[in-house]
Amino acid sequence: MATDIETLFEDLKAEGDELDGLVSGLSGAEWTRQTPAPRWTIAHQIAHLVWTDERTVLAVTDRAAFRDEVGRVLADIGGRVDKGADEGAALPVADLLARWRSGRAAVLDALRGVDPATKIEWFGPPMSPASVATARLMETWAHGLDIAETLGMQPPVTPRLWHIAWIGARTRDHAFTVNHLTPPSEPFRVELIGPCGMTWSWGPADAACRVSGPVLDFCLLVTQRRHRADTALVAVGAEADQWLDIAQAFAGPPGAGREPGQFG
DSSP: OOOOHHHHHHHHHHHHHHHHHHHTTOOHHHHTOBOSSTTOBHHHHHHHHHHHHHHHHHHHHOHHHHHHHHHHHHHTHHHHHHHHHHHHHTSOHHHHHHHHHHHHHHHHHHHHTSOTTOOBOOSSSOBOHHHHHHHHHHHHHHHHHHHHHHTTOOOOOOTTHHHHHHHHHHTHHHHHHHTTOOOOSSOOEEEEEOGGGOEEEESOTTOSSEEEEEHHHHHHHHTTSSOGGGSOOEEESHHHHHHHHHOOOSSSSOOOOOOTTOOO
8 A cells, every 4th residue: 555755745634634623622621631641631742743843844954953953852852852742731722733733734845845765864763755754644643542542532543554554564673773682684574454454564475473463453552552462463473572562663762652451
């Protein structure tokens, strides 16, 4: 289900619009509700998306300024991320929403102006514009999931999950590296059941190590919104089994993940 870059950009916009529709009608009290992320309210979740969108635009439009920002953030990544979320969450809701909406539009405008072959620097490995858009879609979905579950809603299974599953499979080696482990030398086969029973797959069909199961479960795992024990994912091979314990589709140090049974 490979997609062209403009379709990917449209899917990124749709993911943001869907989350916007969820939060735009919330009351002021609902914006202060605690989400599964420690200390983070619904306002913090949106503020974090604002913070990351703004740095995405900086990475695309001003490489030197972004390099300076990388040095500051990586010196205290947890503190910087939390500070950004705290500052955004302290804004009036109308101002936070307006800033998020303008930031989402700015990301798309910036990426559309870049040669698709360009490598854009980031807090992890450099990425193409398509990979940057996929990462923004993944993070929008993951933080939107935290909000939806806080409000007692179930995550929808949409074709946009293909992008998240793709980046989850593609970041296999990153997950091993950030955990100070040697990445496997051979590719894995990932076979997932998507919407309407369609099958999405990556890697050689005859690979010795394999992961299979529902695409939603895989996306929940690689965004560390579920413990693997709470998924229906199946691993064949010791290295594939190890991967499911450490998988993460996002840049930065290893995440703490969720405890078994902790859905939200």
